[in-house]
Amino acid sequence: MLHELPVTRPAIDYGALVRDDRIHTSLYREAPIFEAEMDRIFSNVWVWVAHTSEVPEAGSFKTTFVGRQPVIVTRDRAGDLHVLLNRCRHRASIVCEPKSGKAGAFVCPYHAWSYNLDGTLRAVPRDSAYTAEFDKADYPLVSLRVEQYGGMIFATLKDDIEPLASFLGPARTWIDLFMKQGAGYGIKVAGEHTFRFRGNWKIQLENTTDAYHFPIVHKSFLTSLDDQTGEQFDILKQGGWVEDLGNGHSVMVMMPHLIDLEENLDAPIPERFAALADELALEYPPHEVKRIVRAVGGTGFNLNLFPNVACSMSFFRVLRPIAVDQTEIRHVALAMDGGPEAGNRARLRIHEYFQGPMGFGSPDDAEGWERVNRGAAAGDDLWILLNRGADATGGDVTAETGMRAAYQMWKRTMLA
Amino acid sequence: MTAHPPPLSAARIELQDAVEFIWHEADLLDARDYESWLRLWTDAGRYVIPVERDVVDYAGALNIAYDDGALREARVKRLRSGLSISAMAAARTVRTLSRFVRVRDEPGVLEVRCAQHIAEQKREHARVLAADVTYRIVRAGDRLALDLKVIQLIDSDEAQHGIGYLL
Numbered sequence: 132m133l134h135e136l137p138v139t140r141p142a143i144d145y146g147a148l149v150r151d152d153r154i155h156t157s158l159y160r161e162a163p164i165f166e167a168e169m170d171r172i173f174s175n176v177w178v179w180v181a182h183t184s185e186v187p188e189a190g191s192f193k194t195t196f197v198g199r200q201p202v203i204v205t206r207d208r209a210g211d212l213h214v215l216l217n218r219c220r221h222r223a224s225i226v227c228e229p230k231s232g233k234a235g236a237f238v239c240p241y242h243a244w245s246y247n248l249d250g251t252l253r254a255v256p257r258d259s260a261y262t263a264e265f266d267k268a269d270y271p272l273v274s275l276r277v278e279q280y281g282g283m284i285f286a287t288l289k290d291d292i293e294p295l296a297s298f299l300g301p302a303r304t305w306i307d308l309f310m311k312q313g314a315g316y317g318i319k320v321a322g323e324h325t326f327r328f329r330g331n332w333k334i335q336l337e338n339t340t341d342a343y344h345f346p347i348v349h350k351s352f353l354t355s356l357d358d359q360t361g362e363q364f365d366i367l368k369q370g371g372w373v374e375d376l377g378n379g380h381s382v383m384v385m386m387p388h389l390i391d392l393e394e395n396l397d398a399p400i401p402e403r404f405a406a407l408a409d410e411l412a413l414e415y416p417p418h419e420v421k422r423i424v425r426a427v428g429g430t431g432f433n434l435n436l437f438p439n440v441a442c443s444m445s446f447f448r449v450l451r452p453i454a455v456d457q458t459e460i461r462h463v464a465l466a467m468d469g470g471p472e473a474g475n476r477a478r479l480r481i482h483e484y485f486q487g488p489m490g491f492g493s494p495d496d497a498e499g500w501e502r503v504n505r506g507a508a509a510g511d512d513l514w515i516l517l518n519r520g521a522d523a524t525g526g527d528v529t530a531e532t533g534m535r536a537a538y539q540m541w542k543r544t545m546l547a
Numbered sequence: 548m549t550a551h552p553p554p555l556s557a558a559r560i561e562l563q564d565a566v567e568f569i570w571h572e573a574d575l576l577d578a579r580d581y582e583s584w585l586r587l588w589t590d591a592g593r594y595v596i597p598v599e600r601d602v603v604d605y606a607g608a609l610n611i612a613y614d615d616g617a618l619r620e621a622r623v624k625r626l627r628s629g630l631s632i633s634a635m636a637a638a639r640t641v642r643t644l645s646r647f648v649r650v651r652d653e654p655g656v657l658e659v660r661c662a663q664h665i666a667e668q669k670r671e672h673a674r675v676l677a678a679d680v681t682y683r684i685v686r687a688g689d690r691l692a693l694d695l696k697v698i699q700l701i702d703s704d705e706a707q708h709g710i711g712y713l714l
Contacts, residue, residue: 230704322598322609325706351631355621459706464609472607479609487611487707489596491625494633494709502632 143167145545149538152518158541159331159507159515165455172438172544173198177278177285177298179440179449180204180214184282184319184468190233190248196451197275197286203227203237204277204284207248214277214286215250220270237272250274281306282318283440302380305434309442311392314426314467314474320447321466321479324487327459328497330504332452333541335460338496339433339441339448340373340383340533342366343519348499352491359402369431371528373520379437379540381533385444386431396421404428410473426467427474428481435533437540446482456504462486462493556686560657565684566647568691569661573642576713581623584713587693589685590616595697596714599704611703626712637711638669644680655686656694663698665714677701678714 143164148155158164178197181204185193192205194217201217203226219226219239226237226246236253238245245253250272258265275286278295280303285295296303310318328335338344345366346353353361363369366385373383384390396418400408404424411420429445441448447463464482466475485492507515517538520530568587575584588594596611605613614622626634642665651658658681665676683695698714700707 324598324609324611327706327708348632351625351628351634354628354630355625476606479607480613483610483613487598488710489611489714491622494711495631497709498633498636498711 146542149542150514151535151539152521153514153516154538156507156510156513156515158333159504160455162455165331165452167545168541169198169452171547172541173452174288175292175544175547176289176438177287177292177295178438179283179436179447180277180286181284182282182318182320182447182463183212183279183284184317185231186212186284188233190235191231192227192234192248193231194227194229197288198452200288201225202275202286203272204286205234205248205250211249212277212279212284213249214275214284215246215272216275218272219244220252220272221255226272244270246272281310298378299380299436300378301376302378302382302434302436305376305382305432306442308391308432309430309434312426312429312445312465312467314392314423314470316467316470318465319468321464321475323461323463324482324490324493325459325461326488326493326497327453327457328500328504329456330458330500331455331507332450332458333537334500334503335450335458336435336438336537337534338500339435339443340381340537341531342371342373342383342385343529343531344499348495349492351495352485355491357403363401366528369528371431372526373528373530373532375532375536377536379537379544380435381536382432382434383528383533384432385528389428389431392425392430393422396425398425400424401428404477407473407477411471414471423467423471423474427477429478435537437537445478446486556688557654558686559652559654560684560686560691562647562649562657562659564691565657565659565682568684568693569644569647569659569682572693573644573663577640577642579626579637579712581626581713585619585623588616588619589687589692589694592616592692592694593696594619595695597697597699597703600699605697611700611707622713631711633709633711635711636669638667640668640712641666650681651683656683658683658695663714674708676714 148158180195181193186204186206189206189208189210192203194203203215203217205213217225217227221242221244224239224241226239236245236247243256247253252267252270275288276290277286280295280299353364369386371384371387375381408420408424411423434442439450446465449461451459453459464479466478487493517531517534520527572587594612594614595605598609598611602608625631642663644661644663646662648660650660660681663678663680667674679699681697684691685694
């Protein structure tokens with residue numbers, strides 16, 4: 132006789148796993164929780180998909196993911212943005228394979244169903260074999276709701292979600308400040324480093340608002356800097372703070388003097404930018420040189436937007452959950468759109484210096500996160516502490532305020 | 548300190564000499580003798596690992612590495628510092644280079660393109676990093692020196708894991 136095996140797991144009490152000052156380790160390691168997150172979070176909130184510079188004109192497209200679902204971000208002939216599930220309505224094949232490019236239509240490689248840039252089904256080969264009821268209008272590529280703010284394009288699978296502007300709330304002010312590093316030219320994407328680590332996506336989400344690790348994990352980066360730059364990156368001594376911006380978003384201000392890049396333009400140019408300033412001075416008036424140089428270095432804050440993107444000092448940090456213990460991260464380099472070549476080259480070099488699989492910073496982060504993932508296998512009922520700076524009303528940059536904000540949003544979304 | 552090779556010489560470089568130089572470099576990197584590796588370079592030499600394929604202007608593009616002499620020294624110093632957890636826990640590597648092809652053969656300069664396979668082992672995970680590597684080798688007095696090394700990983704435009712050693 133067969134034993135009766137339990138085939139359903141008991142319901143998970145998500146509310147009990149997140150307390151005000153800690154989360155249960157199962158949030159890092161339990162596959163059923165990850166599956167629920169993909170459904171309840173990544174299908175139910177605004178998820179960042181692209182920057183407008185990646186789809187600059189009619190026909191431009193980019194392929195990416197919302198949670199685990201492949202999507203195409205397109206701009207149609209009228210200039211309107213669309214985010215479409217990258218799956219043919221006939222038999223599910225991916226219809227758009229390249230990472231980015233320009234197209235007049237998307238033609239499925241399997242049976243050549245073709246779709247317009249807005250996702251409508253344009254043509255079906257040999258359609259006489261279908262019954263009279265078959266109507267192409269019933270089979271567009273599935274379209275997500277899409278909205279943008281400050282060039283940041285977000286999409287959602289939830290049709291009745293609040294408008295993006297209200298989801299972002301006070302974070303919009305920080306997006307405006309972040310975009311000032313375009314120095315008046317505007318921002319454009321200038322390449323990206325992609326890397327993976329063996330660990331849960333929330334470890335990365337936390338890290339963008341974790342100043343506490345910086346002088347420890349990034350000591351080899353800090354010791355490689357000149358004295359003046361090293362002082363600037365001594366972020367625990369700059370009077371910074373962390374602020375809960377609502378809806379899981381937060382900002383960690385590490386260098387308060389670099390919040391607004393259009394202020395303090397009379398300050399002397401840092402030594403490390405002296406050569407760049409000299410080069411720019413050949414073509415630009417002194418005031419413009421100072422504005423560009425100040426923008427080249429990026430802002431002094433990390434804006435963490437729940438659940439998958441951060442405006443981190445001078446780049447976008449985008450996370451993609453792949454499995455409970457597998458996460459992909461893209462560090463997207465930004466340049467001044469049409470700005471001085473020398474300034475944009477300097478931005479690329481700054482990005483390469485810290486970021487990427489061989490940067491002076493990212494590999495140490497990744498190694499740290501993998502150790503968290505491996506260590507989290509230990510203990511049956513242990514918790515991840517987020518109680519640092521719980522009493523701080525805004526005075527401590529190492530406060531875990533941003534993590535607490537993200538996990539309270541996690542809890543609300545998982546229970547909704 | 549980077550090496551200061553003697554003035555460049557115009558004598559032709561034989562492919563076999565270049566291949567032996569490349570194998571020597573590979574051996575230094577697998578042994579992580581990075582100080583000796585630094586001395587292989589010319590002052591103006593560039594160590595480049597592009598992200599995208601078919602890049603012509605590396606300076607105008609985002610790279611995984613785009614090092615001049617100063618940055619190579621800083622990179623080695625970081626890997627050696629004992630302060631980097633990824634460097635201290637770096638994978639073990641065994642690399643092989645073959646399929647050598649002359650790309651440019653001029654007096655005192657030989658450019659060689661070849662295939663590189665690095666077998667990497669770290670914490671029960673093995674992987675292979677395959678790459679096309681282009682070397683520009685120049686004659687510097689009575690020895691050869693490395694003037695350019697471009698490592699085009701086969702998957703440079705896809706996701707990487709952290710790399711705590713030199714390719």
